[in-house]
Amino acid sequence: MNTIRIAVAGPRGRMGVEALRLIERTPHFQLVAAVDRTNGGKLISDIDGLPSLAAPIYEDLNVCLSEVQVDVLLDLTTPEIGKNHVYIALEHGVRSVIGTTGFTEQELRDLEAAAKEKGVGTIIAPNFAIGAILMMKFAQMAAKYFQDVEIIELHHDQKLDAPSGTAVKTVDLIRSVREPKKQGHPNESEQLQGARGAEVDGIHIHSVRLPGLIAHQEVLFGGDGQMLTVRHDSFNRVSFMSGVQLAVETVMKVDGLVYGLENIVD
Numbered sequence: 001m002n003t004i005r006i007a008v009a010g011p012r013g014r015m016g017v018e019a020l021r022l023i024e025r026t027p028h029f030q031l032v033a034a035v036d037r038t039n040g041g042k043l044i045s046d047i048d049g050l051p052s053l054a055a056p057i058y059e060d061l062n063v064c065l066s067e068v069q070v071d072v073l074l075d076l077t078t079p080e081i082g083k084n085h086v087y088i089a090l091e092h093g094v095r096s097v098i099g100t101t102g103f104t105e106q107e108l109r110d111l112e113a114a115a116k117e118k119g120v121g122t123i124i125a126p127n128f129a130i131g132a133i134l135m136m137k138f139a140q141m142a143a144k145y146f147q148d149v150e151i152i153e154l155h156h157d158q159k160l161d162a163p164s165g166t167a168v169k170t171v172d173l174i175r176s177v178r179e180p181k182k183q184g185h186p187n188e189s190e191q192l193q194g195a196r197g198a199e200v201d202g203i204h205i206h207s208v209r210l211p212g213l214i215a216h217q218e219v220l221f222g223g224d225g226q227m228l229t230v231r232h233d234s235f236n237r238v239s240f241m242s243g244v245q246l247a248v249e250t251v252m253k254v255d256g257l258v259y260g261l262e263n264i265v266d
């Protein structure tokens with residue numbers, strides 16, 4: 001397999017560090033640069049706690065992509081930064097894998113159009129964990145038979161976006177097979193604002209943020225005298241890495257935007 005030259009944005013983050021370890025142990029991956037909020041001019045190996053990789057750190061993705069030959073940008077930053085980075089990569093004709101979450105439906109549509117126009121492979125993966133992808137697919141299957149569904153997503157308390165990218169993607173998949181339906185009592189009202197969570201086409205989404213959690217989601221389906229729960233738990237961030245590897249390998253072969261690893265997992 002040809003070597004894939006990767007730049008990681010967000011190398012000191014919880015996901016970024018794991019991604020550096022993945023690159024270090026994967027023979028056909030090479031870290032050629034990193035983009036950080038600080039530490040410009042240093043090497044990754046200069047930073048305490050990071051793998052000993054001699055890749056230069058940039059504070060500006062534009063400069064990085066002008067100076068370094070990069071095959072794939074792997075973005076694991078924050079919602080605002082990730083959205084900028086994907087467009088900068090497109091301008092440079094560089095493929096990207098975006099693990100960063102927080103994209104709205106409109107932003108995804110705009111990005112799809114931009115990636116198509118540029119003809120540059122781009123993967124947005126709201127969740128890299130294979131189990132989470134299956135959980136979403138199982139939920140999509142179940143939604144054909146159960147129209148009443150609520151999502152509870154649970155994450156660590158440092159997460160910036162709510163609902164999670166996984167919950168947004170799950171709703172997207174369920175909506176593809178389920179007609180909009182108002183759930184609950186027709187006259188229900190919230191005595192406390194937010195008590196019923198967020199709502200899309202009648203699907204309620206509840207976001208829990210607590211220290212100690214990593215990434216978890218339950219999709220609850222209710223029917224006459226029965227309930228089906230589909231649940232996935234990530235207990236560490238290694239759980240995401242096989243999906244990161246698959247996305248980086250696959251983005252080398254696709255044109256335009258792929259939104260969600262369920263589109264590339266057989």
Ligand SMILES: NC(=O)C1=CN([C@@H]2O[C@H](COP(=O)(O)OP(=O)(O)OC[C@H]3O[C@@H](n4cnc5c(N)ncnc54)[C@H](O)[C@@H]3O)[C@@H](O)[C@H]2O)C=CC1
Nearest residue numbers: 010012013014015035036037076077099100101126127128
């Ligand atoms: N797709 C998936 O499977 C997963 C996605 N995520 C998403 O990935 C993103 C990162 O998550 P975590 O690693 O937990 O967050 P984190 O907060 O630990 O890391 C984010 C990193 O981005 C860096 N950063 C901020 N501004 C930057 C800039 N201008 N340039 C370069 N780096 C910058 C921060 O310094 C920080 O090190 C989030 O959006 C999260 O929702 C997280 C886990 C799994």
Ligand SMILES: O=C(O)C1=N[C@H](C(=O)O)C[C@H](O)C1
Nearest residue numbers: 101126127159164165166215
């Ligand atoms: O911020 C996180 O941690 C996670 N973010 C992604 C999301 O928003 O769904 C994926 C996973 O749930 C972990």
